[in-house]
């Protein structure tokens with residue numbers, strides 16, 4: 001009889017190979033023989049894995065669902081926090097709020113338009129004409145609210161302000177283009193916010209659409225399609241030909257049924273500002289999404305740093321309404337100033353109370369701007385200890401995919417201790433603004449390996465108080481994170497590479513033994529700074545520079561393009577072709 005082996009719904013080839021103690025190459029060969037092409041880092045579904053293990057005498061059985069709750073390091077969504085304070089007996093289902101994310105040109109806007117056109121309620125001449133940043137559609141007698149500002153910026157802005165607009169993310173992936181950088185980013189955003197994802201596999205009308213390829217790519221990103229035994233709904237659609245839209249709406253209702261989307265219509269009135277602008281004649285026009293309680297015309301509202309008595313509220317079709325229940329978007333007039341998209345709003349009892357709250361906020365902001373709090377490793381540890389945060393969130397960037405994978409594996413190992421560690425996003429490439437936005441919204445730390453943070457990203461990081469740590473050596477990164485998880489991290493010190501040079505020649509020197517004749521290829525070398533010498537990828541020396549000379553003269557520094565002689569403290573084994581990296585250690589002031 002064959003031996004039983006437990007397998008999950010989807011498994012990466014490397015892990016599968018390890019499980020049955022067979023070389024991954026053998027496994028890949030077996031898959032190929034069965035007509036499946038896959039690389040070591042790709043995952044296969046249960047059925048495919050079962051065929052492979054059967055060849056080695058195992059019988060695959062589905063893995064038992066883990067009973068213990070996974071160590072969650074994500075945030076608690078706003079509405080969960082809200083309803084935690086509400087009387088449980090008064091909670092009722094509310095319409096799901098849906099947002100559309102995805103790579104540029106994959107059809108987000110087209111899909112929003114297509115969904116809007118299916119709306120029976122708005123089916124009257126012309127449908128919805130005004131754009132207020134959100135609209136609602138009816139399906140099977142139930143309502144679904146769509147946020148009409150596609151893109152990560154809006155979604156992240158809300159999260160960065162502590163709000164959470166959406167209950168469900170529709171991830172649009174063009175079937176002819178597949179998973180692209182912004183698709184990955186969208187997945188990271190949704191996962192960080194712990195919002196369920198439904199994939200709309202768009203453009204299936206195109207002759208070069210390749211749905212299976214996209215499904216494989218999604219499975220590789222842990223979004224295993226339900227038809228492969230996973231739990232991600234993948235709905236083929238064509239926004240252009242209006243195909244599959246009903247299926248998508250039904251899918252949303254199904255996911256909503258499992259997501260426990262509730263509110264207390266008679267409870268505290270709280271919600272999120274979707275967008276706002278000033279109109280010359282009407283004053284501030286704000287689109288508000290009610291998330292708990294019932295908003296009424298005449299209510300006094302505080303939103304961010306603005307407040308006011310709502311003179312009139314209209315629904316998304318421009319029709320005046322008296323009341324708005326949870327998940328309803330409305331346009332409100334009457335705020336004294338323009339709140340920011342993503343600001344949380346709430347109803348208060350009097351204008352005096354509203355003024356006091358706003359006054360405090362303005363004061364707090366003034367004093368905060370002097371001491372902008374940074375999400376440093378030490379702070380994170382402190383908040384984990386005090387129970388405020390549930391673990392360390394990381395965004396990992398590396399120069400190439402090849403270095404990213406081992407890095408993620410190493411970091412994940414560290415997260416198995418007492419304090420969880422969650423990698424929200426791991427990608428090859430320099431650190432950009434989007435990474436900083438995600439970090440800010442998720443209280444995460446960005447670690448980079450052999451990458452730089454671009455200027456815009458640095459600026460935003462400074463503004464948002466996001467900490468970026470750059471490393472050139474994997475174990476230094478893992479060491480730091482390990483220390484942070486144990487709460488032993490020393491002050492926030494970071495290495496900053498200031499220059500690089502190539503060794504062109506090696507000279508004998510009387511005092512130092514040998515000196516490297518170098519050309520500076522980047523930045524500058526400084527005497528008394530720290531250096532590392534690499535031979536290929538091997539680190540052959542790490543320590544201090546003993547001398548720096550330019551044409552026999554001792555110099556303090558030497559810039560790109562110049563040649564120089566560099567001596568090292570107690571190290572002589574220099575070779576032509578070695579790469580020199582010069583760095584300083586300073587307080588993290590990014």
Ligand code: GDP
Pocket residue numbers: 102103104105106107108109110111150202203204205206237238239240241
């Ligand atoms: P966004 O950048 O994600 O909002 O994408 P858009 O909605 O602007 O669409 C980008 C392009 O793809 C436009 O030229 C659309 O006409 C086209 N497009 C969108 N959906 C479909 C579809 O289902 N089929 C085809 N063939 N083209 C589509």
